Amino acid sequence: MTPATRPADAAPFGVLASRLRTDEKRVLEALERRRMPYEFVDSRALWRDLADTTARWPVVLNREIGHTRALYAARALEAAGCTVLNSARAIELCGDKYLTSVALRDAGLPTPRTALALTPQAALDALEAIGYPAVIKPLTGSWGRLVAKLPDAESAATVLEYVAALPSPASHLVYAQELVDKPDRDIRVIVVGDEPVGAVYRRSSDWRTNVARGAETLRCEVxxxxxxxxxxxxxxxxxxxxxxxxxxxxxxxxxVLEVNHGVEFSGFRRALGDDAPVADRIVDLLAARSASCSG
Known part of the structure; x- marks a missing residue:
């Protein structure tokens, strides 16, 4: 991606978040280093009058960590005429594992065998068809939380009995997937503006290879x-x-296992260092999108 520049009098970028983690601080540092004006927008204080269609920030980087808040922030800002990265549609698709799986299937990409069951009882039939071992996952969520590995039908019946007792009807929807016989690692690729910034192996002794669960990140050739x-x-x-x-x-x-819209990249940077300038690539994309909006 070719670095883009902006006029000195250009409207500021919006950087939306409720928490300034290391990743967000790196983006802000990149903006400041390149003297690109921005405003930090605390999502906890954000509100928009539907009649107000003034885009105070023509381009907004959405780094809100909560899925629901990120989704509706994007919807509200887009309704006001802002360009939001990522868009509400992307957040909606990425934030729901089943919608992501449908999009990946429609694009003809290879994925593990997957099924959606509308009740825990139906999930037993789906798992039988998929075959054991298998996994069930919540439709929304990250960091490997509430993901259950099911070695056989007996364990599935036990876990799904608990699922059936949960009070929320949404919790009774079961996203089931084959457990792929893989090495003790997966591959995380960060893509910015249709270009890969780099890739890492995430290696763990646990079957879940999330960095948030202690996985080690190692350089992977793209x-x-x-x-x-x-x-x-x-x-x-x-x-x-x-x-x-x-x-x-x-x-x-x-x-392809999944696509994350609110990608974290601290572990990625630890493995790749300056060879993976994620924050700078994000700023390049913001500048390019701003130029296309004003042009």
Whole structure:
């Protein structure tokens, strides 16, 4: 991506978040280093009158950590005429594992065998068809929370009995997926503006390879296959900034597991250092999108 510049009198970018983590601070530092004006927008204080269609920030980087707040912030800002990265549509697709899976399937990308059951009882039939071992996951959520590994039908029946007792009807929807026989790692690729910034292996002794659960990040070469799969996955959900998770099966074939709209990149940077300037690439994208909006 070619670095873009902005006129000195250009309207400021908006950077939306409720928490300034290390990742957000790096983006703000990159904006300041390049003397690009911005305003930090605390999502906890954000409100928009529907009649107000004034885009105070023509381009907004949405770094809100909460899915619901991020989604409706994007919707409200887009209704006011702002360009939001990522868009409400991308957040909606990425934030729901089933919608992501449908988009990946429609794009013809390889994924683990997946099913959606509308009741815990139906999930037993779905899991039987998929085969054990398998996993069930909440439709929304991250960091590997509430993901259950099911080695056999007996364990599935026990777990799904608890699922059936949950009070929320949404909790009774079961996203079921085959457990791919993979190495003790997956691959995280960060894509910004339809280009891969880099890739890391996330290695763990646990079957879940989330950095938030203590996984180790190691450099991974971005091969042509990895680049093509990751970029296409980000494009099919409309994500301008994405963390794409890939896995390798026992034969070494790549599959797309999921696409994350609010990608964190501190562990990524620890593994790749200056070879993966994620914050600068995000700023390049903001500037390019601003130029296209004003042009």
């Amino acid at each position: 091969t042509d296959d990895i680049a093509k799969l990751a970029v296409t996955a980000a494009q099919c959900v409309g994500a301008d900034i994405a963390g794409v998770d890939l896995i390798e099966d026992a034969a070494g074939q790549l599959m």
